[in-house]
Each structure stands twice: as C-alpha cells, then as structure tokens.
Amino acid sequence: MTKTEATQQPKDAFSIFLDELRRNSLTVTILAIVTGLLAGGLIAAVTTEGVYAAFRVSFFGGLKAGLMVFWDTYRALFTGSVGVPADIFNALRSGDGAAINKAFTPFFESLLQATPYIFAGLAVALGFRVGLFNIGAEGQIFVGALGTVWVATSLKGLPTIIHVPLALLGGAITGGIWGMIPGWLKAKTGAHEVINTIMMNYIAFRLSEYLLNGILRDPHKSTPISAPIEKSAWLPRFFDDPNRFHAGFFIALLMAFLVYWLLFKTSWGFELRTVGLNPNAARYAGMNIVRSTVITMFLSGALAGMAGANEVLGVNHNLAVAFSSGYGFDSIALALLGNSHPLGVVLAALLFGFLRNGAIQMQLTAGIPIDIISVLQALILAFIAAPAIIRTMYHLKEPKVTEPTLVAAKPEGK
C-alpha cells in the first residue's frame, strides 16, 4: 500500500467501467429492461402521426389513441416473437402436425435469431473476463463465415456427421486467428486491442468483399455471393418449412456451458480470471499474461467465428456480402447486459433474439418501424450502463451499503 488506491491497478477506463457494471445487481438489470421496454412503447406512441391527430380532436381521444399504439406495439412484439396464443391453442387442439408447427414457428424463429447472439456474446464476454475488449467480433464473424463457406463448398461427398463439424471448425479457426492477431499485437507491443480489433473489422469486411467477388463467387449469379454450400454441411433442422430452427441453437448452448466450465471450473480459467481482475497479482502469482492474452483472443475470435459459421450452415446456406447485420456489435452490448457471465449471455441473447424477431412482426402488423427495437435495445443498455439513473429513479441504495457481502461473498461463478 505504498500508493493510492487508484494507482494500484493500471486500469484503463474500460476496465473501470466494467468493474462498475459488475456492481450492478440483478434488480438493476431487470428494471433497466422493463424501463427500456416501457420507454420503447412510449416512443412508438409519440412518433405515430395518428396519435397527434386524435389529440387534436380531444384530449382523451388522444390518450386513448396513444394507449392503443402502446398496446398494439407490445401485442405485435409478443405475437411476432412467441406466437398467437389463439393459434397455438387451436393448433394443439386440432392435433394437426403442420398447424402446430406453423403456430410455434415464431417462437422457434426467435430462438434461431438468438443463436448467433449467443456465440458472439460469449466471444465478447470471455474477453471481458480476461480484461480484454474484443470490439472485433463483427469482423471475426465475417472471417469465420468465409472459412466455413470454403470448407462447406469445397469438400464434397462427406457425411453430415463429419462435414458439419469440419465446417464449424473452419469458421472457429479462421475467426480465432483473426482475433488472435490483435491479441498477439497487444501482448508483444502493448498496442491496445480496442484499436486493433476495430481495424481488423475493416480488413475483414474488405477481405470478404474481395473473396466473394473472386474465388468464392458463384459464377452463375449476378451479385457477389458464394455458391450454395453442400447439403451435407447443413446444420440439421428439426421441423418442416417454414420452421427453420436448427441444431446450431444447441451447439450454442453447449459452447456457453463450455465457456462457463473453462472459466470457473478449471485451472486455466482461474488463471484467465486472475489476469482479468488483477494483472499485477497474476504476475506475482507466476501466471503468464502474454499467453493468457493471446489464447483468450483466439478463443474469443473462434466463438465469434462460430456465429458466422452458424448463419452460413444453419440459415443462409451460402455467403453474401454484409450478411451479418451487426451481430458482432450488438454482442458487445449483450455481453454487458449479461454481466459477462455465460448464463447471463444466454439470457441476454434470448432477449435480443425475441426482440429482433418480434420487431419484424411489429413492423408488418402494427406498422411500427423496426428501428424502434434498436432504440429500445439502446435504451435498455443506457439504463444498464448508467445504473445511477436507475438507482435514482427507483431509489435504490448503493449496493455496498445495502448488501455488503451477500453478492460478493459467493465464490465467483457459483
């Protein structure tokens, strides 16, 4: 203790933010989600022209119109992401397989949407746990997809049981290498991974455009898109069309479990977490910070790469430019929401998956622009990231005063 508290750990602003975030309780997270959802509805109401028209007629009419928009928004969000309760009920009663499948399709479609979020969220969360800020998940998704598409189109005549794992591995390894480069640069030169992962994103985008216009391009198509992948590399589906739910979801859950196991049950994870929490103590304890950094960035990149692989093998069955639509960036938010814990990530990914899928329906039936969901997600995050706002709004005390031990006294990860 020869120095002041703040100089003790050479932490950058990100780490401090993460520490602060970790002090958030579950209550804060839940209240943030609820508040975000309510605010989203409010914004939907406020931005609907009809509501103003109704207000011009009468105050109560306006209020009613506003509430109607509110109601419609959430109903559409619910039916879009879970299903129409009446349909589900009738289908179950009729016992007709096709009808049941159709009624449950929105629900499974949400799980499908959540799958890449789980992979990418785990990627970012793993980095956070080791004190690394992998902002490059998006690029790693692209590169992973490239690796996967190559394996899935060029190898022919393999059985599914071999081709799918190989193709997934192709995505994991290429994504992993993409993540490892900034990790290695950080370990060797001290270059901050935030900068380098962002730079690697740009390289990845351009690289995928280049390859999709070149060797990976399907010559029969007019747009830059890869040839369809071999049927043997498709991730197995469980239901008939239009239900696209596939095995990727379970692979994602398996990965979440593996990440949890690695971090909290193994000696490797102990080393990684120590490096993340206090690099000085890690060095004192004889831990290898360079190795931890490089390995973590590889694993992180590999998980992101699997998100790309999942989309190619499970949903698109080919690879087009700009296919990811921001999973990698959302996953940063998602890892924060899930408190960088694999279970938290899975829950947050499900939330995002349901919101994203419901939003499409909301746009179709309630005419609410899909962008409301982006606003809503942003609001939830803002409330999480600024717990002071939430604490003040709901008069919560600083956690250190109300429950000094209960939260932190539990050993990590149990």
Add this chain to the structure above:
Amino acid sequence: MEPVLDLRGITKRFPGVLANDHISIDLMQGEIHALLGENGAGKTTLMNILYGLYKPDEGDIFVKGQKLTIDTPNDAIKAGVGMVHQHFMLIPVFTVTENIMLGDEYLKPGGFLDRKKAAARIREISQQYNLQVEPDAYVKDLPVGIQQRVEIIKLLFRNADILILDEPTAVLTPQEVDELFNIMKKLVEQGKSIILITHKLREVMEFADRTTVIRGGKVIGTAKQSETNQFELAAMMVGRQIELNIDKKTAETKDVVLDVKNLKVLDTHHQVAVANVSFEVRAGEVLGIAGVQGNGQTELVRALTGLTHPVEGKIHLLERDITHAPVKQITELGTAHIPEDRQKDGLVMTYSIEDNLILNTWYKAPFTRNVILQRKVILDNAQQLVSNFDIRTPSALTATSHLSGGNQQKVIVAREFSRPIKLLVASQPTRGLDVGSIEYIHRRIIEKRDDGCAVLLVSTELDEIMQLSDRVAVMYRGQILAIVDPKTTSREEIGLLMAGVVPEAH
C-alpha cells in the same frame, strides 16, 4: 466540558459478523483520541459509520451536543467530520487542487472551475498548519507522505473540525511520521479534534491524550495516557499478555541459499534503483534489509522474485542461475514472497479468501487435478489456514475485500507459509498488523529460520529488523552500505547508516 463528538451504543452487523457491539466513545475539543484494537476489531467500521459510509443498526451520533443522522459522507462533512481512509482516495492524474476541489468546486461565473481561487485557499491552509503542499503538483508525482497531507487539506478545505485518521502512519517513513505528528499537534492547538487509529503503541503513548481499546467489536476501556503504559494497552487489546520481544536461539547457518552478485536493477522510470549490490543468505538465518523506504528495496525484491529482471549481475538460488527466470520457476524452486503492496500484488480483492489462498499454487495437485479445480480440497485448505492463522472472517468464502486490512495481510502470510519453502522473501510482513498478530508472524518467521529456511526480511521498521535479523544489511540510495551484526551494533549506528552516514573506521 461537552464533547464535540459523542457516539452512543453504536452497533453494526455484517452477515456473520458483529463488527460493532454497542460502542460508546466521546471526543473532546482539542484532543487526540486514539482507537486501538486488533485487526478486525471494528475500528474502521466504526469510523465508516461516523463518516456516513455505513448505516448503524443501532446507536446515536451526537456532534457538538446535537443528535445527527449521518447517511452520506456529505452529511458528515456538513457536520464538520472528515476522514482520511486507510487506503487513500485520490485521483493520481489530477493535480492537488483538482483533487481537493472535487465534490466542492469553486466556480467562476459561467460555470467554469475557479482553480486559482481554490489554489489560493489551499496555500493558505497549507501555511496555517505548515503542510508544505504545492497545489499545482500532480498527485501521482507526490510521495505517500505528501499525498496524505493532500487528504488532510481536503478535509480542512471543507472546514472539518473533527478529523478521523485511519492508520495514517502505516505507510510512512519514520521521518514522515514525525512530520505528521507535528502537523497533528498544530491542528489540535488550533482547535481541531482528532480520532487516530493506529497499531503502534509507541505512537499512542507519545501523542494521544486518551486511548480507547476495542476488542471483538466491544469497548474494553478508555484510558488517559498519563495513567497507562504500553504493556497494559497491549494486554487490553488482545486479552492476554503480549511478549513484545521474542527470544530466539542463535542461528545455525548452513549452505548458501540465495547468492546475489553485483546486481543492478532499474526502476519503472529506467533510473538505477539498485546499484552493484552483493550479498548472500544462508539456510537458517535471517538477513534483514534496513533502510528508509524508497532506497531500492522494492526493486531489489522484485528482481529476486522474478517480477523484474536485473540489467547487470547474477542471482543464484540453490546454485541455480535465476537471474532471468520467470516468477513461476522461482516459486517452484521453493521461494515464498510476501509482497510489499498487498492489495496491488498479493491479492485479488474480489476473490474469496479460498481463492486467494491458492493464488500461486492454483495449478498444482491437490488443488487442481487434470485441469479441474478441486473445490472441496481448496475449501478444506482454506478452512484449515483460516483457523491456523487466525484470519478473522465469517467464512472462507468471504470476499477478501471485506476483510479488515490486517486480516488481508494474514491471508498472504498464511498462503506463503503453508507450503514447503527454502527461501522466504518478506517485504514489510507486518505492515498494518496488530501487536498480537505481529508477535505471531515474527514467531513463524523465526520458526521457518530454525527449520532451515533462508529468510530475507525487508522492513522499514527498525525494531522489526533488530529483533528478527541475524545480520542486517543497510540500504541507502540503491547500495548496501554495510552488513552488520545487530547484537553488536546499536540502533543509533544503524540509524546513521540508514541516513547514509558511514562511520569513519570502515
């Protein structure tokens, strides 16, 4: 006379711990009132309650005769109560003025910070109490002693007249301690009142007007300085007689364990911190390194333990060249290291005690088998050590950050002493510990020595060095000026060496 501060029946419970049990204490104007008590007795908790960081479960606080509820530090400051924490709370990249203004900003019209006005006020306060603090300096460039004064000014700036100082001397050099006490005298002369927490009986006897002893969260008694003595206080504190001097057999030295030759080490600013240092430590002896803080001891220890590598010279451990060996290898060869800065290097504060107790053996059997952490073994190990080393905690699963400062230190000592070792490098091993724990740790160090372990003890406490060492090396400006026998050398001679004065005869 009415007390300026009166705490009545303060009680505070943490899950599994009764930290304060109906504590009543008063403070007179112009008084220095010392709080004495074992590690974990509840001193810091009591002061945190007074400062509004914790809410008491029971009890009342009266300031100048008025009953107050203090919910936040702001309430405390309004009531004129200020606190300097055991661990400082300054922002290193801010200047002194900015740190002091933080939370109590002087504004110019238009909402801009009025640094000039604040700096002027700081100069004024600094002069009034002879604090010698430069308002424009950056906190990161200041020595610890001065940083502490910045904390004090922060309180005076907010017009506090009741000052709480929590173990202010633990991190200071002897000279800084003297200066601090001069400042404290000035403060009480000018009407301030001070609550002083310390573990050093000498300071209590010399500077306090009254002392209250707390044990296990209860007040054991309050004594006027004129009516008590060190031994009585020590006994009150731990509930038994304390042997302030430990007797030890003469050392039976054996083979050389650590051999250091012409070592040159640079500090983080690439300045020479250790210059041409050579010595050896043999099995079965304690070599003490005496010296005022900042004379190269930190860098020397870091080089010996592999945390930094020397630019010149050689280090041999058990005849193996470890000059450039990684930490892990040095640990595996049988080195234990009690680091100088426990929170920075020695512990992961958010980890449980259990996890901190395996911090440098985590990968080994029996704690890990086939890369799986053996939670049951780890917990058993922790429970054993918690009871062997008397770590005061509700459970081995408690987060280390919830332990009192002294008990955090015991976690490190327990970890380092619980595996077979050949060399012990102990840097300030008893910093922040109570007399009972110091006695205990001193005994364990001597035990290790008698078991044939080589001990390198680095301490700025001359008493500690004199008591434990078989030979004393005095470090000054990166060099070892002399290696002397503590039995034939007086404290004064060593004191002079520490100040860089080499006797003529040598």
